[in-house]
Amino acid sequence: xxxxxxxxxxxxxxxxxxxxxxxxxxxxxxxxxxxxxxxxxxxxxxxxxxxxxxxxxxxxxxxxxxxxxxxxxxxxxxxxxxxxxxxxxxxxxxxxxxxxxxxxxxxxxxxxxxxxxxxxxxxxxxxxxxxxxxxxxxxxxxxxxxxxxxxxxxxxxxxxxxxxxxxxxxxxxxxxxxxxxxxxxxxxxxxxxxxxxxxxxxxxxxxxxxxxxxxxxxxxxxxxxxxxxxxxxxxxxxxxxxxxxxxxxxxxxxxxxxxxxxxxxxxxxxxxxxxxxxxxxxxxxxxxxxxxxxxxxxxxxxxxxxxxxxxxxxxxxxxxxxxxxxxxxxxxxxxxxxxxxxxxxxxxxxxxxxxxxxxxxxxxxxxxxxxxxxxxxxxxxxxxxxxxxxxxxxxxxxxxxxxxxxxxxxxxxxxxxxxxxxxxxxxxxxxxxxxxxxxxxxxxxxxxxxxxxxxxxxxxxxxxxxxxxxxxxxxxxxxxxxxxxxxxx
Amino acid sequence: xxxxxxxxxxxxxxxxxxxxxxxxxxxxxxxxxxxxxxxxxxxxxxxxxxxxxxxxxxxxxxxxxxxxxxxxxxxxxxxxxxxxxxxxxxxxxxxxxxxxxxxxxxxxxxxxxxxxxxxxxxxxxxxxxxxxxxxxxxxxxxxxxxxxxxxxxxxxxxxxxxxxxxxxxxxxxxxxxxxxxxxxxxxxxxxxxxxxxxxxxxxxxxxxxxxxxxxxxxxxxxxxxxxxxxxxxxxxxxxxxxxxxxxxxxxxxxxxxxxxxxxxxxxxxxxxxxxxxxxxxxxxxxxxxxxxxxxxxxxxxxxxxxxxxxxxxxxxxxxxxxxxxxxxxxxxxxxxxxxxxxxxxxxxxxxxxxxxxxxxxxxxxxxxxxxxxxxxxxxxxxxxxxxxxxxxxxxxxxxxxxxxxxxxxxxxxxxxxxxxxxxxxxxxxxxxxxxxxxxxxxxxxxx
Numbered sequence: 001x002x003x004x005x006x007x008x009x010x011x012x013x014x015x016x017x018x019x020x021x022x023x024x025x026x027x028x029x030x031x032x033x034x035x036x037x038x039x040x041x042x043x044x045x046x047x048x049x050x051x052x053x054x055x056x057x058x059x060x061x062x063x064x065x066x067x068x069x070x071x072x073x074x075x076x077x078x079x080x081x082x083x084x085x086x087x088x089x090x091x092x093x094x095x096x097x098x099x100x101x102x103x104x105x106x107x108x109x110x111x112x113x114x115x116x117x118x119x120x121x122x123x124x125x126x127x128x129x130x131x132x133x134x135x136x137x138x139x140x141x142x143x144x145x146x147x148x149x150x151x152x153x154x155x156x157x158x159x160x161x162x163x164x165x166x167x168x169x170x171x172x173x174x175x176x177x178x179x180x181x182x183x184x185x186x187x188x189x190x191x192x193x194x195x196x197x198x199x200x201x202x203x204x205x206x207x208x209x210x211x212x213x214x215x216x217x218x219x220x221x222x223x224x225x226x227x228x229x230x231x232x233x234x235x236x237x238x239x240x241x242x243x244x245x246x247x248x249x250x251x252x253x254x255x256x257x258x259x260x261x262x263x264x265x266x267x268x269x270x271x272x273x274x275x276x277x278x279x280x281x282x283x284x285x286x287x288x289x290x291x292x293x294x295x296x297x298x299x300x301x302x303x304x305x306x307x308x309x310x311x312x313x314x315x316x317x318x319x320x321x322x323x324x325x326x327x328x329x330x331x332x333x334x335x336x337x338x339x340x341x342x343x344x345x346x347x348x349x350x351x352x353x354x355x356x357x358x359x360x361x362x363x364x365x366x367x368x369x370x371x372x373x374x375x376x377x378x379x380x381x382x383x384x385x386x387x388x389x390x391x392x393x394x395x396x397x398x399x400x401x402x403x404x405x406x407x408x409x410x411x412x413x414x415x416x417x418x419x420x421x422x423x424x425x426x427x428x429x430x431x432x433x434x435x436x437x438x439x440x441x442x443x444x445x446x447x448x449x450x451x452x453x454x455x456x457x458x459x460x461x462x463x464x465x466x467x468x469x470x471x472x473x474x475x476x477x478x479x480x481x482x483x484x485x486x487x488x489x
Numbered sequence: 490x491x492x493x494x495x496x497x498x499x500x501x502x503x504x505x506x507x508x509x510x511x512x513x514x515x516x517x518x519x520x521x522x523x524x525x526x527x528x529x530x531x532x533x534x535x536x537x538x539x540x541x542x543x544x545x546x547x548x549x550x551x552x553x554x555x556x557x558x559x560x561x562x563x564x565x566x567x568x569x570x571x572x573x574x575x576x577x578x579x580x581x582x583x584x585x586x587x588x589x590x591x592x593x594x595x596x597x598x599x600x601x602x603x604x605x606x607x608x609x610x611x612x613x614x615x616x617x618x619x620x621x622x623x624x625x626x627x628x629x630x631x632x633x634x635x636x637x638x639x640x641x642x643x644x645x646x647x648x649x650x651x652x653x654x655x656x657x658x659x660x661x662x663x664x665x666x667x668x669x670x671x672x673x674x675x676x677x678x679x680x681x682x683x684x685x686x687x688x689x690x691x692x693x694x695x696x697x698x699x700x701x702x703x704x705x706x707x708x709x710x711x712x713x714x715x716x717x718x719x720x721x722x723x724x725x726x727x728x729x730x731x732x733x734x735x736x737x738x739x740x741x742x743x744x745x746x747x748x749x750x751x752x753x754x755x756x757x758x759x760x761x762x763x764x765x766x767x768x769x770x771x772x773x774x775x776x777x778x779x780x781x782x783x784x785x786x787x788x789x790x791x792x793x794x795x796x797x798x799x800x801x802x803x804x805x806x807x808x809x810x811x812x813x814x815x816x817x818x819x820x821x822x823x824x825x826x827x828x829x830x831x832x833x834x835x836x837x838x839x840x841x842x843x844x845x846x847x848x849x850x851x852x853x854x855x856x857x858x859x860x861x862x863x864x865x866x867x868x869x870x871x872x873x874x875x876x877x878x879x880x881x882x883x884x885x886x887x888x889x890x891x892x893x894x895x896x897x898x899x900x901x902x903x904x905x906x907x908x909x910x911x912x913x914x915x916x917x918x919x920x921x922x923x924x925x926x927x928x929x930x931x932x933x934x935x936x
Contacts, residue, residue, distance in 0.1 A: 002595075002791055006603050006830050016831035017570055019839040023921040027849030030868060033706060035736045039610040040834045048572055048830045052600065052823075056581035059596035063580030069589075076492050077584050080536050085758070086574070089547025094560045095760030096898055097551070098885065104549030105759045118530055130622035130761070131816040133803070137663075144666060170803035170813035174633070176666025179808045217518040249519045250526050264816065268492070272820025273597035274587035274619065274780065276762030292662065321662030325563060325625040325655040325749070326760025338543060342491050344533030349525075354493050354500075356515045361503040377507075377515060404593050409586075415804075432494040433503060464592040467787040474785035474797040478774065480616045481609040482602070482784075487739055487770045 001465040003054045005482055010043035017045065039483055058465045059273070060409050066435055068362075070381045070412035070424025071165070071213060073243045073265035075355075080342070081269060081335035090334055095326040099312055106311035109327065110296040112280075112337045116261055119348065120239075121252025122282030124316075126291040127328035132240055133167040134323055135260025135279030136207070140175040141320045142258055142283060142290040143205045143234045149290075149318060152201075152232070159198055159206040159228070161190050163213045163416040165238060177204055184418055188214040188374040190224055199227050205234035205257070211241045211379035213416040213424070215359060225255040234258065234287075242266045243428070244356055244379035247349025258283045263329075267336035278332035289318040294327060354429035355380040358436060362427055365440040369447045373419050381426035383419050391450040396421040398457035399446055405463045406442040491536065551895070553757065557923045559851075561872050561914025562702070562898035563624070563653050564760065565752050567730060567840070568918055570831045573754040573824050582823055587780070587816065591795045597819065598794035602782045604826040611732045611829070612746040613739025614768035619780035620822040621765030621814065624749030625656040628696060628726055629663035630767060630778040630812055631745045635694030635722045636667065637776045637811065643693035643721070645670045649684045650677035651701035652726055654903035678906050681707055685715045692716070694745075696724035699738060700731055703864070703900075703912060704848070704872025710741045717742065729753055729766065729825075731870045733832075733841030745769045754828030755821055764821035775801060778812030843917035844871035847924065851915045854928040861931060871916060874900065877909045877931075884911065884934050892930045894923075 043051070060067070067074035085091065093105050113125040129135040140158065147155045158172040161182045169179045180198055185191040190208065206228045210218045218224060225235050237251045237259035243266045245251070251259050263269050264277035271277070283291060294313035313327070343351060356379050363382045367375060370384040386396025400410030400423070412424040427436055449456045461467065495503075500512070509515065516524060534542070553566045560566075577583065581596060588594030588601075601619045608617035621627040632646050646664075648657050648671060657674055664671070673679070673687040673695070688695045695716045700706050709725060716723035724745040725738040730752040738746045750764030751757070769777060775798060783797035803810040832840060848871045856863040860878030877884055881899035888894040897913035904910075915924065 002793070003599065005599070005606075006826075007606065010833075014833075015835050016572075016833050017836045019568075019836055019843065019917065022843055022846045024846050024850035024924070027846050029734070029845060033735055033868060035732070035734065035740070038733060038834050038838055040607060040832070040837060041830045042834050043830055045570075045572060045831060048827060049576070051830070052576045052582075052827060053579065055596040055599055056576075056579040057596065058594075058599075059581040059585045060590070060593035061581045062584035067586070069586055072586055074584075074586060078492060078536075080540060082578065082583075084540065084543045086756075087544060087547040088552050088554055089544075089550045090552075091756040091758050092552035092554050092566075093550045093759045094553065094558065094566070094757050094895065095564055096560055096562055097895060098889065101551040101556075101889065101895070102759065104546040107549070108543070108546050115530060118528055121526070130626070130818075131814075133813045133815045134622065134626075137813055141662070141665065166803040166805070166807045166810070167813050167815050169808035170806070170810040173808045173810070174663070174666070174813055176668065219518045219520075222520055247528055248516055248525065249523045253523045253526060254520070270583045270820070271586045271816070272818075273582055273585045273594070273600075273823065274819030275816040276622075276818045276821055277816040278762075320665065322625070322655055322658045323662060324623050324659060324761070325653065325763075326623075328760070329622075329762040330759040331756070331762050334543070338539055341531075341534055341539045341542065342536060345528040345530040347491065347533035348528065348530075350493060353512050353515070354495060357495075357500065357503055357507075357512060360507045360509075360515060364507045377509075377518065379518075400590070401592065404590070409593065410590055413589075430492050430494065433499040461592050465595050466592055466791050466793040467789060469591050469787050469793045469795050470785045471795050471797065474783040474795045475800075477785075478771075478797070479784040480602075480605055480774070480781055480797075482606045483610045485609050485613060485615050485739065487613075487615050488742070 006041045006051055007482055009047050009051060010041055012042055014042045014044055016043055016048050065407050066431060066439055067409040068411050068425045068427050069409060070426040071240055073426060073428055075268055075428035076430035077268055077270040078339060081338045084338045085331045085334045103311055106296050108337055109333060110311050112333050113296060115340050116280055116282055119246055120259055120282040121250030123285040124288035124291055125280050125282045126295055127280045127333055128292040128323045129279035129281055130324055130329050131275060131277035132260055132262045132279045133171060135281050136167055136171040137174055138281045138292055138323055139236045139258040139260055140171055142287050144175055145290045145320050146287055147204060154202055155204045157202050158204050161208060163418050164207060164209055168207045168238060188216050189218050189220060192220060195224060195227055199231035201232055203231055203233035205236050207236040207238060209238035209241060211244050214374050214383050215378040215381035216374060217379055221254055240265060244352055246352040248352050252284060258287055263332050263336040268339040269332045269335040276329050276332055278329040289316050290320055291316045292321060292323045293319045351429050358427040358429060358431055362425060362436055366443055369444050381424060383422050383424045385419060385421050386423040387421040388450055391454060394450045394454055394457055396423050398460060402446050402457045402460035403442060404461035408439060408442060556893050556895050558895040559897050559913045559915060559927060560895050562912055563749060564757050565914060565916055566757060566918050567752045567916050569754040572831050573827045576827045577820060577824055588796060591793060595793060598782050600823050600826055602794050604822045605782060607826060607829045608766050608768050611729055612768045613737035614746050615771040616774050617768040618777055619782060620818040621767055621779060622818060623763040623765045625659035627747035627765030627767045628656050629660045631724045631747050632660055632664060632694055634773060634776050638773060639693040643691050644668060645691040645693060647673035647687045647692050647695040649697040650674035650679050651703060652696060652698045653702050677904050685712060688716055688719050688721055690719050692719055692721040694722045694724055696726060698726040700728060700870040703874050704869040705867040706870060709738060713742045730841055730844060733837035734845060750825045753825035755824050762818055762821055764818050764825055776811055779814050779817060840917050847919055848873060848915035851924045855931060858928060858932050872912055872914045875911045875913055877911050880909055881911045887934045888930050892926060894927055894930060
């Protein structure tokens with residue numbers, strides 16, 4: 001089942017919309033400035049609606065079914081969030097309006113900063129970064145700026161455990177710093193001896209994901225942070241896994257100096273098929289002057305006169321600069337704030353408790369069928385091996401593709417890199433016990449098929465709009481654009 | 490517990506399967522001293538109460554629609570056809586992740602492939618990626634591409650002062666660890682010749698905005714030739730609405746075209762989420778940042794789409810990746826694809842013409858007022874600079890308080906020599922009556 005390209009629909013001269021004629025005299029446009037042709041589709045409105053509706057049904061989505069994609073926190077995206085982000089008083093506000101005409105938007109941003117500070121245990125939060133990776137990049141630039149400001153220019157290295165997300169080393173390189181990889185120990189935690197050996201006066205900081213990408217809480221986190229601090233380094237927390245920690249433990253209390261939050265994971269904003277996200281960064285007191293800005297602050301004095309607080313945009317004193325134009329992905333922030341208000345302090349803790357309960361329930365039910373390489377109480381996700389000694393030739397990818405035939409999205413494949421044939425499973429708290437049981441039954445059934453009818457897995461999926469796609473061909477016979485365009489040299 | 494489905498019985502049954510007595514036992518790995526902090530936050534509210542509280546906040550703002558607005562400077566009040574928002578609300582698009590599993594993500598993948606194709610058509614460039622966070626970060630990624638393409642032999646970038654001030658700031662933030670020199674925009678008021686003279690054989694990339702931050706149309710072709718004469722890549726920061734009418738940068742020899750796609754059906758939303766678009770020549774595709782969707786086939790020969798050239802990306806290449814970008818602005822790219830489909834070949838041109846005619850009408854009527862002068866030494870598209878008789882902040886206060894008009898952008902803070910200069914944006918949304926009212930109000934301020 002495939003759908004033609006939008007360019008292959010419609011007919012010359014057809015239009016999807018009527019725009020009004022000018023109500024002003026026409027102005028001349030110098031002929032040499034105008035383009036000759038504009039190669040866009042010529043389709044009607046109903047063509048457009050049908051085309052994108054037909055495309056949409058080719059997708060799996062949270063709205064359609066279970067989506068246990070490890071590290072991605074694919075929880076239900078509440079519809080109230082969508083309504084709030086679309087309120088005209090929020091969606092139609094221009095970022096450069098006089099702050100006096102945007103006090104509601106500024107208050108919402110201020111309150112979000114305050115909530116995130118309290119949840120993470122940090123002194124300052126900037127809402128600027130647009131996604132987790134940009135939050136990481138921000139955090140590294142902040143650590144770099146802190147050391148340089150103290151004249152400590154020898155520090156050029158960032159320590160990163162081998163279980164880290166790929167964005168950690170990539171963000172480090174973009175900051176002009178060097179990556180030092182730290183191995184994991186037999187329990188799946190950071191190898192303390194190796195870390196100790198690397199802690200010296202060239203270390204900018206350690207980037208650590210906690211819970212780590214195996215879903216395990218670093219039980220040596222306090223000594224790890226001490227080691228890094230003792231050599232003058234800082235500790236960065238990758239907040240991708242914060243869904244396990246709200247009201248459970250605050251990274252700032254543990255000694256983390258800086259952390260990013262993924263509003264599009266922990267705080268229920270939709271992923272939209274790859275964004276937009278939002279990756280605010282929280283920092284301890286000593287790093288607050290370096291935050292990217294502008295931030296929202298209360299105008300001093302206004303409150304004491306018995307008036308409503310007035311909000312303004314401010315740039316921190318020693319800011320690393322702006323990470324994007326304007327103030328952050330405001331529409332995403334509105335959704336996250338809505339979610340936080342609905343949950344409150346009690347609800348946020350419940351979210352993390354149930355996310356961890358669900359993941360442990362799945363591990364308990366699957367551990368007799370699949371090998372769990374680090375088999376102990378995990379946090380909000382865990383990793384199994386997608387291979388069987390008595391079903392040679394079956395890989396994690398085959399299990400993933402077969403799951404699609406059961407109407408479910410596969411777990412994250414081949415990550416973290418330290419587990420062979422890894423399948424990383426994160427159910428989130430919004431899945432019911434029935435939904436989790438259905439997943440376990442499918443996984444058990446697939447394990448049986450792997451032995452009895454391995455071709456069912458190797459040729460899977462069988463029920464999707466297209467079968468396995470030729471990725472080698474896509475890369476070799478590169479076709480990224482369906483229009484005939486050639487740029488002359 | 491609004492979004493958690495578990496009953497007490499469910500929880501008990503699950504704990505039994507795990508072999509634990511209560512939920513708190515799940516957290517013994519966490520140092521006891523730090524476990525279960527009390528969060529000093531309000532208790533949860535019902536959805537109804539939350540909705541009322543946020544509506545109350547929203548009413549403290551004065552949005553476009555309620556107000557007449559002539560404010561632009563990088564975010565614009567353009568019309569978004571109803572279809573755009575309706576498609577974005579499809580849960581199948583809204584609640585899907587990045588399309589790592591192509592068999593069950595063809596909707597997202599094909600939509601992005603179409604978006605890439607439309608951006609190529611609009612800019613007249615050979616390849617486009619799946620999006621960046623915004624126009625500013627797209628420009629920063631263009632700089633990084635150019636540094637990589639020059640293999641570190643060239644460590645200088647020349648940015649025109651007519652590029653959005655915040656975009657130039659973002660480039661400086663992004664590249665602060667890269668040992669790079671950035672020139673061309675100090676002072677920011679430098680003219681085209683001064684900017685072009687700053688390009689030399691050490692320059693990896695030179696960039697200008699089209700139309701520029703003041704709404705004017707510079708001689709782009711001359712700039713591109715000058716950049717190429719020194720072996721530098723020529724980057725254009727373009728307004729996609731303007732490209733509905735104006736000559737595309739690709740046809741003039743640009744190497745990279747980036748820009749802010751907010752005008753393509755995306756709400757102003759107090760500054761985000763927006764859409765950074767990025768297009769370049771085929772020969773730089775492997776140095777490009779971001780996701781790329783390519784066409785291929787399955788075993789039955791059916792056409793399908795996949796994320797491709799991922800060996801450039803962080804999840805494969807880690808510290809050797811072309812960029813750290815992961816989550817981008819997927820849904821905003823979809824919005825732009827739907828917008829460009831509905832507007833189509835004829836509609837986008839019409840939108841651009843409406844902007845052009847209305848802004849010129851506005852410039853004409855304001856130019857006739859005593860005390861106001863329009864900078865007309867270059868052609869302009871939908872924005873223009875007005876020399877005002879008084880500080881812009883004072884004028885804007887009068888417009889707002891007396892007529893409910895949100896006036897133009899005050900150019901003085903980013904450009905200190907542009908005292909009393911207002912940047913006025915006129916889009917297809919502004920009526921002749923609104924423009925006449927603006928002129929009347931401006932005239933009153935002078936009196």
